[in-house]
């Protein structure tokens with residue numbers, strides 16, 4: 001059991017450690033400029049810095065961290081740009097996931113079922129939320145851009161370990 005917890009923690013950092021290094025989003029402080037004071041955060045689309053998918057996601061997507069740090073407690077938001085046919089196999093997270101679809105078609109199947117013909121197609125403007133630990137899988141039709149907000153620490157656990165692109169050693 002302890003090993004499972006340790007592995008999960010390790011995966012958290014493996015998955016999102018990249019994000020810290022990539023965050024270049026401008027943070028505009030108030031006139032006082034206090035380092036730790038809460039402040040607003042604005043980001044135009046042209047200012048978003050895209051990187052490769054983190055190891056916990058299948059290769060091929062681009063990911064941008066917009067806010068927060070998925071590896072730490074607290075709210076974070078990431079944007080994902082996925083190619084046609086991009087699939088994330090059945091998985092779950094320790095915290096609730098909130099999705100906004102910006103373009104393309106995000107086909108999500110909630111629960112333990114595997115019949116993707118029963119997936120719900122979400123298109124631009126759609127929103128979905130699912131509670132912590134709810135199983136889900138998805139496939140994108142056409143280039144699809146979506147945004148994920150959740151509370152960290154955030155982990156992706158694949159129901160079938162063979163689907164895990166990190167391929168953790170047994």
Ligand SMILES: [Cu+2]
Nearest residue numbers: 091093097136
């Ligand atoms: Cu998910």
